[in-house]
Amino acid sequence: MSTDPSIVVGLNAVIVAVTKESPRILTISGDSSDPSFGDPLWSGGDLDLLPYGPLDPGANRTLELSLRGWVRERTGLELGYVEQLYTFGDRERAPGRRWRDVPRVISVAYLALVREDQPSGSARARWRDWYTYFPWEDWRDGEPQVIRETIAPTLERWVGRASDTAVEEERRERTSISFGLEGSEWDPDRVLERYELLYEVGLVTESRRDSGVNSAYAEGDPLLGRAMDMDHRRILATGLGRMRGKLRYRPVVFELLPETFTLLRLQRVVEALAGVRLHKQNFRRLVGRGGLVEGTGELDSRTGGRPAELFRFRREVLRERRAPGLGLPPGR
Amino acid sequence: MSTDPSIVVGLNAVIVAVTKESPRILTISGDSSDPSFGDPLWSGGDLDLLPYGPLDPGANRTLELSLRGWVRERTGLELGYVEQLYTFGDRERAPGRRWRDVPRVISVAYLALVREDQPSGSARARWRDWYTYFPWEDWRDGEPQVIRETIAPTLERWVGRASDTAVEEERRERTSISFGLEGSEWDPDRVLERYELLYEVGLVTESRRDSGVNSAYAEGDPLLGRAMDMDHRRILATGLGRMRGKLRYRPVVFELLPETFTLLRLQRVVEALAGVRLHKQNFRRLVGRGGLVEGTGELDSRTGGRPAELFRFRREVLRERRAPGLGLPPGR
DNA sequence: GCCTGTTGTGCTCAAGGTGAGTATATCCGG
DNA sequence: CCGGATATACTCACCTTGAGCACAACAGGC
Structure with missing residues (x-):
């Protein structure tokens, strides 16, 4: 087997943060004149993109380190939790181009969580509520x-x-x-x-x-959600689904929260990600019994009502229990 | 971003079948003189390999089709269920070679199930009980x-x-x-x-x-399980874990069984994969209530005891229920 | 100072799922 | 016709889950 120049390997990132009750993802606004984020030569329009970076074959020991590296470089963001999502390698990923004219693009996509709604570090990169796309x-x-x-x-x-x-x-x-x-x-x-x-x-x-032009779709039908270039919205959908699934059996939410937080805040963040409301008492019972959090003595009175106790994630559960997560309602 | 000849993309397959009560995977016995399975130039020894194939950038519309294609070509096997596992791209995947001397190898690994213990179609490819490796x-x-x-x-x-x-x-x-x-x-x-x-x-x-030579490990310690070349045993472990996890919430076992089967046979296959014994009555209650199977009227009397009814998988559940699987014991 | 809105917290209860065990039916091969 | 082996039917205790009610503790406006 010989090396083949007609294959290109890149890394994609679905980077998630939560502000208040809005789940956000980092996207590159579509203005293809500024190539500060990779150089998607196969991309055409002025549509949004997910952060994209080429893979430097000699540069990093692992793909994940490569990803962390170029995200840090380009945005200043320090990624917290990172997990591989899926590898996209279909031939027709570049719309508007005949596939024979462009190399085959293999994208290894990652899901990444960052703790706050930090500045994106780039004019073109900006946070958007993910429900704008869905x-x-x-x-x-x-x-x-x-x-x-x-x-x-x-x-x-x-x-x-x-x-x-x-x-x-x-x-x-x-x-x-x-x-x-x-x-x-x-x-x-x-x-x-x-x-x-x-x-x-x-x-x-x-x-x-x-x-293409000779489409069978009714011209009158409205178009839903904000579009993205290439198949990036599909990648984003994959990430969103994975994020929600993961919520159920791994304590990943805490990667999105500050060190201490109110139980209601925790609940709101979970609801924002899951897109569903939860029963308050049961939610508290869950996190309490699961040993996921522990109270600091401090109170937070900025909430309006009775001051809430501030809690902190108990990192120990990562090693204690088998599958500690925050159950979404239709747990099955 | 330009194409880079120092990256190689390939596909790996963890192909699973079950014979009686033995879960098996297809491996290529390590005899590097016969290059009928890819040509792992970076591989050294005489160790087992997982089936491996290069990615032809122009050949197939999707990666999965590529995989099905070359597996069919080389072994005659028609893969049933196929799912992407993980993409391995670490730099030091080729032992014994300095990584600067070889291209970076990106392997997109797949988990694939085939229905029976079919002949492998190649002298070097053979089925082995996966517990030989673990x-x-x-x-x-x-x-x-x-x-x-x-x-x-x-x-x-x-x-x-x-x-x-x-x-x-x-x-x-x-x-x-x-x-x-x-x-x-x-x-x-x-x-x-x-x-x-x-x-x-x-x-x-x-x-x-x-x-390497200057290892800190005690020379006397025994070595467990059959070894594989490169990081293929790690890939295999990934596949095995995924297979077991999937068992719990998706009806994938049926991809490994013939059209009709005894409930006990079904249970034995699940047990073989999970590596754990299950409570018979509860298991039957589960598949019954879940509507996963339906009885054909026929009986199978080859079992020794009371003849067992033959069942068949109800494909409808794939669309009916949310997450029909066969729960392993510590369901959580 | 009191009412009201808002949040936190404790408790109950019914319904369903899960793990495990007992008992009985049905067949095969000697 | 009896032992061995399997197939089924029921039971039962325990836990989890979904969904309430009730009440406590604070802030702010009147």
Whole structure:
């Protein structure tokens, strides 16, 4: 096997932080004139990108160290928790380009958490609420309007357009499970599934872009959420889903919080990530019994009501219990 | 960013099948003269390898299709379930070579399941019980001897050799949690953790190989399990752990079984993979209630005792329920 | 100073899931 | 026709989970 110059390997990062009750991700605003973030030669438009960096084959011992390195270099951010997400290597990842003209791009994507909403260190890099990209994912105030008003009807029409009943049945099941329609439960983790479904039915900008001019999609349909370049929104969806899943069985939230925090603050952060409201008493019972936190004696009275005790994460649980997490509601 | 010839991208596969009560994986026996499986130029010895193939940048639309393609080509195996495992890209993956002399090898590893113990289609590729590589992982007949006789004492000595009490405490916790010593529970999923611990303390061949001649390990210590080339045993451990984890919340076992099967056979296969015995009645209650299987009217009387009804997997559950799996015992 | 809104905290209760054990049915091979 | 082996049916105690009610403690406005 010989080395092949027509393959390019890069690293992508889904970097998450939480401000107050807003989960945010770091994105590069699409203005391709400034190549301070990698140089995505295969990228075309003025759309947002995820932070991207090439892999220097000799530079770092591990891929994760490479990632930490260039993020630090370019943004000054010191990443906390980092985990590998997925490796994207499809051929048609660069829209608008014929794949024969560009090298094959392999992106190893990572999920990374940083503790606060730090300045991004670059003019083009900025924090954005992740629900800007996925408005249908936020159920904290009940079912989002978009679902009832746009998604559900469009999906229904799509189900109706099926060629035969088998396809129709399959489509019906997919939609009801993904979006919790018709009696199914809403599963916060299925972010990628939902995005891909919307892509398929043409409700996101990317699908029309990729399908070219002679598209079968109705021109009138609205486009949901802020778009991203290439397949970066898909990568983001993967990260979001993983983040939510991880929440359930690993104490990762604490990587996003300051050293000490109120229990309500903790709950709000979890809710922000999960996009769902939680039962307060049960939540407290959970973190208490799980031994996830311990009280410092101090109080925080800036909350308005009765002052809340400040808690701190008990790092010991990482080694004590088997799977300490903060259960999202439909734990299964 | 330009293309870089000093990076090589390849695909690795952990291919699993089950014969009777033995979980097996496909490995390439180490005889580097026959390059029918890729051409691992950076590989040295006569050790086993996982199936490996280069990535042809223009050939397939997705990485998964590439993988299926070359596995079919070289072995005739038609892979069933396939999922991406992890991407390995550390610099020192090729032992015995100075990393400056070889290109950086990025391996995208996949977990793949095939339905039976089919012939491997190649003289060098052969099925092996996976406990040959990880003897300490099989708890079906109680705690394996190796743990009591070799691993536990060696780990204990290693804990004692710690430089200060903080390190000592950390080591103690790691060992007790990984191997279920001192009151901790045995967690079948932590395969990788355990392998890495054994690597660190020098109980597997690979660690001595990588650390060179001037090793600190006691010459007398035995070496556990069959070794593999490069970091392939680490990849295998990753696959094994993922397989066990997946078992719990996805009905993947059925990809390994024939169309119809006895409930006891199903249980034995799960036990083989999990390396743990299960409570029969509860197991049956689980698959029954979960709607995972449905009885065909037929009976199988080859079992010796009362003839067992043959069951079949209900594919519908894939779309019905949220997370149908076969719970391993310490469900948490 | 008192009312009101807001948050923190303790307790209860029903429903369902889980681990484990007992008892009985059904067949095969000697 | 009996032992051995498997297949099923039930039971039961225990824990977890979801969902309430009740009340305590503070801030701020009137």
